[in-house]
Amino acid sequence: MPERPAEPEPRAAATDAAAGDKADAGSGGASPEGGAATVPSPPPAAAGTPAPEETVPEAAEVSEATGTVADGPLEPPVVETGIPLPPSEADAAGDDSPELPHAPEWSPPVAAEMPESRAEVAPEPSPPPHIQHRPALFVVHVTPELAPVAKVGGLADVVFGLGRELEIRGNHVEIILPKYDCMRYDQIWGLQRTFDDLWVPWYGGAIHCSVYFGFVHGRKCFFIEPHSQDNFFNRGAVYGFHDDIFRFAFFSRAAMEFLWKAGKNPDIIHCHDWQTALVPVYLYEIYQPMGMRHPRVCFTIHNFKHQGVTGAQVLHASGLDRPEYYFHYDRLRDNHNPHAINLMKGGIVYANFVTTVSPRYAMEAKDQGQGFGLEPTLHIHHMKYGGVVNGIDYDVWNPEIDPHIPVHFSVDTIEGKYADKKALRDRLLLADNEKPIVSFVGRLDPQKGIELIRHALFYTLGQGGQFVLLGSSPDGAINGYFWGLKRQFNDNPDCHLEIGYNEELAHLVYAGSDVMVVPSRFEPCGLTQLIAMRYGTIPVVREIGGLADTVIDKDFSHRPLHERNGYVFRDYDERGLESALGRAIACYYQYPDHFRELMKNAMRYDYSWNHPGQDYLNIYHYIRDK
Ligand code: ADP
Numbered sequence: 001m002p003e004r005p006a007e008p009e010p011r012a013a014a015t016d017a018a019a020g021d022k023a024d025a026g027s028g029g030a031s032p033e034g035g036a037a038t039v040p041s042p043p044p045a046a047a048g049t050p051a052p053e054e055t056v057p058e059a060a061e062v063s064e065a066t067g068t069v070a071d072g073p074l075e076p077p078v079v080e081t082g083i084p085l086p087p088s089e090a091d092a093a094g095d096d097s098p099e100l101p102h103a104p105e106w107s108p109p110v111a112a113e114m115p116e117s118r119a120e121v122a123p124e125p126s127p128p129p130h131i132q133h134r135p136a137l138f139v140v141h142v143t144p145e146l147a148p149v150a151k152v153g154g155l156a157d158v159v160f161g162l163g164r165e166l167e168i169r170g171n172h173v174e175i176i177l178p179k180y181d182c183m184r185y186d187q188i189w190g191l192q193r194t195f196d197d198l199w200v201p202w203y204g205g206a207i208h209c210s211v212y213f214g215f216v217h218g219r220k221c222f223f224i225e226p227h228s229q230d231n232f233f234n235r236g237a238v239y240g241f242h243d244d245i246f247r248f249a250f251f252s253r254a255a256m257e258f259l260w261k262a263g264k265n266p267d268i269i270h271c272h273d274w275q276t277a278l279v280p281v282y283l284y285e286i287y288q289p290m291g292m293r294h295p296r297v298c299f300t301i302h303n304f305k306h307q308g309v310t311g312a313q314v315l316h317a318s319g320l321d322r323p324e325y326y327f328h329y330d331r332l333r334d335n336h337n338p339h340a341i342n343l344m345k346g347g348i349v350y351a352n353f354v355t356t357v358s359p360r361y362a363m364e365a366k367d368q369g370q371g372f373g374l375e376p377t378l379h380i381h382h383m384k385y386g387g388v389v390n391g392i393d394y395d396v397w398n399p400e401i402d403p404h405i406p407v408h409f410s411v412d413t414i415e416g417k418y419a420d421k422k423a424l425r426d427r428l429l430l431a432d433n434e435k436p437i438v439s440f441v442g443r444l445d446p447q448k449g450i451e452l453i454r455h456a457l458f459y460t461l462g463q464g465g466q467f468v469l470l471g472s473s474p475d476g477a478i479n480g481y482f483w484g485l486k487r488q489f490n491d492n493p494d495c496h497l498e499i500g501y502n503e504e505l506a507h508l509v510y511a512g513s514d515v516m517v518v519p520s521r522f523e524p525c526g527l528t529q530l531i532a533m534r535y536g537t538i539p540v541v542r543e544i545g546g547l548a549d550t551v552i553d554k555d556f557s558h559r560p561l562h563e564r565n566g567y568v569f570r571d572y573d574e575r576g577l578e579s580a581l582g583r584a585i586a587c588y589y590q591y592p593d594h595f596r597e598l599m600k601n602a603m604r605y606d607y608s609w610n611h612p613g614q615d616y617l618n619i620y621h622y623i624r625d626k
Pocket of ligand 1: 152153154155441442443470471500501504506525526527529531
């Protein structure tokens, strides 16, 4: 293995940087408007959370007395606590809090440092808050997935959709991902090698990498290709290998090394899930001490279930050379296993802001046992933690222009949907009758509620409906189970199971169905109910996570009638499912006018990236300006 280029000794550098940060935070952290200084202070430990042995990094603080924060120029992003985000003047008090490795280090321009002519000019009056200028940002996403080239789940859609929205709003967005052999290369335009001399530190040496550039439907993407015997990304699949943690620890390090060597200085690095959770750790422990002091990090958790829990080896591999330092409870040490490190925990501790993909899931993860052991960490860092509901890409999911459906329709021409229902029946050889079509689209994963999906099939047929399933599982046993069901219903003209992944068929299923069931055990956000609503298909969902945030029950809600858009049940059992699915099928048969109104309500909702795009921009500006 070739020698790695010399690199400053991280331990000493990190200490210096921490000291520097503290000086910055203590001396100013003044607001860009020249208002009160803000000083990060340790958050109050939540009741029931283990007392931290050391103060952990924290990016934001609010007034304990009021639970509110001082005025700021920005619309606050949605946070699960319901607390607006800009920092409070109350934070300006006291400065002897221990230093935080990732505390924002913004320092205000000092008049003496300005050219004299500038310093003497009287400041222009600032515009009113609602038209305050917000500079365009340079945002880099570091991600293991990107739709449609490397898609495993909703994460891929989020990175593409959010990236596109940010660009539409005038920001500069670049995306860094591994160069997998299994990517959809037909969806990448102008792919070319742009950087051929990237040496990524690894196990005390370095691995030679090439970096390619290409456009993915207009998004600017860099693909990192390591040349080593590990063959990290030429495995025929994105995930599923014994060394996945090492593959993505390496990728995260490579992404940071690329930014450093290419001289890129983004305002924001946005990383996703455990795979890239080491990005803020590398930034604050290695690259900031080397001089990369500009970027702030937003870390989005798409699913708390997978956290990247591993041994010390990955620290040695990736250049985080002080195991005793990182094994501290306040840094990367797993909350349950003191001999393991937890990459997702590292991302939470070190990032400037942590989001998950719906406010409800943010609360469930922190307070209702859905954090898979990370609850205490979320409590400690609750002031920089919130939920933003994902959007869906309205260019891809749009019944008015969708190339995969034979008849286009809108809320005003909703009859077109029935032609698509007929097309779906023709395609799947279902009987043409008056029955409602109830569907499921998604991964056949225990998370998605396998038992209740199965029960929905039997119950629908029993209630006089048709049932369509489009799904697959990497788990042979689960796949085999559904293949068995498929054979069982092979001759049933009211049932079709399509086992596999078929993007194009999914469009027709969304368009041609009347009802979409999403009976998940837990659901961080869920895209299928959002897509279904876009196509006037009524969601029947369990009241959890993003499903609870986006579906309003037709019969049991305090919201106005025109805001109700589906059916919701609470308990994860057959009776629970029946209570909602039964009402949906009954409404379809007995009150078709009401059902049609419900369809229109669902279609009128805006689940595009418009709102979440603004929420993320608010977060970016907040962590930049703080
Ligand atoms: P998750 O990210 O947990 O898999 P989401 O509901 O957030 O679930 O996103 C799932 C996305 O993947 C949706 O866009 C859905 O249409 C798509 N999808 C899932 N399974 C299939 C399949 N078998 N065929 C086509 N599309 C699928």
